[in-house]
Amino acid sequence: MLSTKKATFWLFFVVERVLTAQIPLSPDYHQVDPLQWDLDEPPAVNATGNLVFETANSLLQHWPSTRYRIGHTIVPGIVPVGTILYHGTITGPHMPTALDWVAVEPEHSMIFCNGTVETGYWHATFSVTRPMKVLYFDGNSAAKVSEGTMDTQDLVAWSEMKPEWFENELQRIQDLCKWGLQNGVDGFVSEIMICNFTSHMELISFSNVESLRLGDDNPADLPNDPNTIFEMMHSASWRENYPGETRIILDYSGLISFYDNDLVPSLVPRHVGVERWDHRVAGISPEDIERVKDRLAQVLKQPPVTASGIDWKTVLRFVVDRYASRLDMMQYLMNITLDDTPVLLDRARKVQRQLRTILAPYIILGTPPSRGSVEVNATNSWAAPVFQGCATTHTSTIGTRGILTPSERLLLQAVQETTREICRVTTRIWASGFIAGIDPLYPPDQDLDADHIRTLMGEWKEDIARLMSWLDWNVWVKCRPACGVEEMCYFPTWPFQGWDSASKLWLDLNEGDWKRPQPKCIRRLEPYGF
Structure with missing residues (x-):
C-alpha cells in the first residue's frame, strides 16, 4: 500500500496533468504579419488556384463537364471489381475481342446496337473481375466536335493536337490503347474505351433484344424514338452533380492539370484575361507536352503508398x-x-x-x-x-x-x-x-x-x-426558377445541339447558346421540348 505522502504526491500529479490537458488550445492568431494578411490584396492575375480547385472538385460530374466542354485535367483511376458495364454491338451477334467502347448505363449503350425491327439487336452486359486501371479525361471528352473537347486525348495519343481527326474514333482508340499498353492502362474514360475485353471482364449476358426503332430498317441511324433519345440524356443526369460517377474511383494523388502553371507555363498567357469558355489546351508548347507525358508516365508507375492518404x-x-x-x-x-x-x-x-x-x-x-x-x-x-x-x-x-x-x-x-x-x-x-x-x-x-x-x-x-x-x-449554376415535376434542368450538349426534325427533339439553339451554354428546363414527357 502506498504511504500517505506518496499517495498525496500521485494525486497531485494526476490532477495537475488533467488540468493541464484541459487548458484550451487556441492558435496564436494575434502574432500575425498584417502585410502577409492584407485584406486589400486580391489574387495575382495569373493565379489559377481557383481553376484547379473547381476542375478537381467537378471530376466525374456530368453538369460541370457539360458546361465547360473543353477539359483541362487527366486523372488515373480504377473501375472496381463488380462494376456492371454495357455494350451495344454494331457488328451483329459478335462479341468484341479487343478494342471497343462500353457504357455505365444501358440507356446509353443500347442506342448504338445494330439491328432492325424484324431482327432485333444484340446487347451485352459485363462484370469487372479485376480492378481495371483507367485514365480519365475531364470535360465533355466524348463529344465528337472540333472545338477542343478531345485536346487532352490528342496529346496522350499523338503528342500533338489533331482537331481534324475528331471523328476518327477508331484511330484514336487504337493509338490510346497502344500508349496505354506501355503504361499499364486498361482503358480510357470519356465513354469507357476498353483496350482488352477478355482481361478484366466477364460476360453476364448477351441478349437479342427488341429494336428501339419505330419502323426504321436503316441500322446505321440512331433510334428515331424520341423517348429513347431523351432517356439516354436523363440517365446521364443521375451523375449530374457531386458525388458524380461513383463507379470509377479516381486517384487524386496522380492528377495532371493544364492549369498547373509550373507544369505547363506555355498556357499561362492563353488563360490570363480569357473567359474560361475559351480556354484551350491547344497552343501548348512541345516542351510542355513532353513534360506532361513524362509526369503521366511517372504517375502511372508510382505505387499508391507514395501518396499521403489524404481524401x-x-x-x-x-x-x-x-x-x-x-x-x-x-x-x-x-x-x-x-x-x-x-x-x-x-x-x-x-x-x-x-x-x-x-x-x-x-x-x-x-x-x-x-x-x-x-x-x-x-x-x-x-x-x-x-x-x-x-x-x-x-x-x-x-x-x-x-x-x-x-x-x-x-x-x-x-x-x-x-x-x-x-x-x-x-x-x-x-x-x-x-x-x-x-x-x-x-x-x-x-x-x-x-x-x-x-x-x-x-x-x-x-x-x-x-x-x-x-x-x-x-x-x-441551376435553372431559376426551378423546373417543374414534368421537367428537368438541362445544358445544351453534343450531339443534341440542334433541332432534329426526324426525332422531333427540341434544340433550336443559336450560336451563343452552344458556345456558352445556359441551363434550361426541358420536358421529361412527350411532347419533348423547351
Whole structure:
C-alpha cells in the first residue's frame, strides 16, 4: 500500500496533468504579419488556384463537364471489381475481342446496337473481375466536335493536337490503347474505351433484344424514338452533380492539370484575361507536352503508398459545402433596391450575421477592438488574425502528413488560394460592417448612418459578385426558377445541339447558346421540348 505522502504526491500529479490537458488550445492568431494578411490584396492575375480547385472538385460530374466542354485535367483511376458495364454491338451477334467502347448505363449503350425491327439487336452486359486501371479525361471528352473537347486525348495519343481527326474514333482508340499498353492502362474514360475485353471482364449476358426503332430498317441511324433519345440524356443526369460517377474511383494523388502553371507555363498567357469558355489546351508548347507525358508516365508507375492518404475529394467538397450556400444567400440578400432604408438596414444586418457565422470560429476573444480605436485604423489590420485563421485552419497540417506527390502539392495550393480569397473577402466585409455598427453582437452607440450603410451595401454587392465569379462554382449554376415535376434542368450538349426534325427533339439553339451554354428546363414527357 502506498504511504500517505506518496499517495498525496500521485494525486497531485494526476490532477495537475488533467488540468493541464484541459487548458484550451487556441492558435496564436494575434502574432500575425498584417502585410502577409492584407485584406486589400486580391489574387495575382495569373493565379489559377481557383481553376484547379473547381476542375478537381467537378471530376466525374456530368453538369460541370457539360458546361465547360473543353477539359483541362487527366486523372488515373480504377473501375472496381463488380462494376456492371454495357455494350451495344454494331457488328451483329459478335462479341468484341479487343478494342471497343462500353457504357455505365444501358440507356446509353443500347442506342448504338445494330439491328432492325424484324431482327432485333444484340446487347451485352459485363462484370469487372479485376480492378481495371483507367485514365480519365475531364470535360465533355466524348463529344465528337472540333472545338477542343478531345485536346487532352490528342496529346496522350499523338503528342500533338489533331482537331481534324475528331471523328476518327477508331484511330484514336487504337493509338490510346497502344500508349496505354506501355503504361499499364486498361482503358480510357470519356465513354469507357476498353483496350482488352477478355482481361478484366466477364460476360453476364448477351441478349437479342427488341429494336428501339419505330419502323426504321436503316441500322446505321440512331433510334428515331424520341423517348429513347431523351432517356439516354436523363440517365446521364443521375451523375449530374457531386458525388458524380461513383463507379470509377479516381486517384487524386496522380492528377495532371493544364492549369498547373509550373507544369505547363506555355498556357499561362492563353488563360490570363480569357473567359474560361475559351480556354484551350491547344497552343501548348512541345516542351510542355513532353513534360506532361513524362509526369503521366511517372504517375502511372508510382505505387499508391507514395501518396499521403489524404481524401482530396472530401477536402475540396468541404470547402464548397461550408461556403457555397452562404455566399449564395448573401448575394440574394444584397439584390435589393438600395433606396428602401428599412429594408436596406434589415438586409445589411442579415448579411452581417451570415458573415459572423462563417468567421465565428476564428474571432478570438478580444479581437474586435473598441470602435473609437477602429475609426483611425483605415486598413482594418486588426482583423488580419481572423483572415489568417479562416484561411489556414483546414490546410495548416496537410503538409505535415508525409510526403506529398506533385499532384497533391498542386491541390493543396489550390485549396489554399481558394480559401484565402474567400476568407479575405468575407473578413473584409465583416470588418467594415463591424466598424459601421451593423454587427448585432456589437450594437451601435447611436443611430446608424443610412447613407453610409447604403454605400457599404453597394461595395459588398460588388465584392461578393466578384468573388463568386472568380470561384465560378458549378453548384450555383441551376435553372431559376426551378423546373417543374414534368421537367428537368438541362445544358445544351453534343450531339443534341440542334433541332432534329426526324426525332422531333427540341434544340433550336443559336450560336451563343452552344458556345456558352445556359441551363434550361426541358420536358421529361412527350411532347419533348423547351
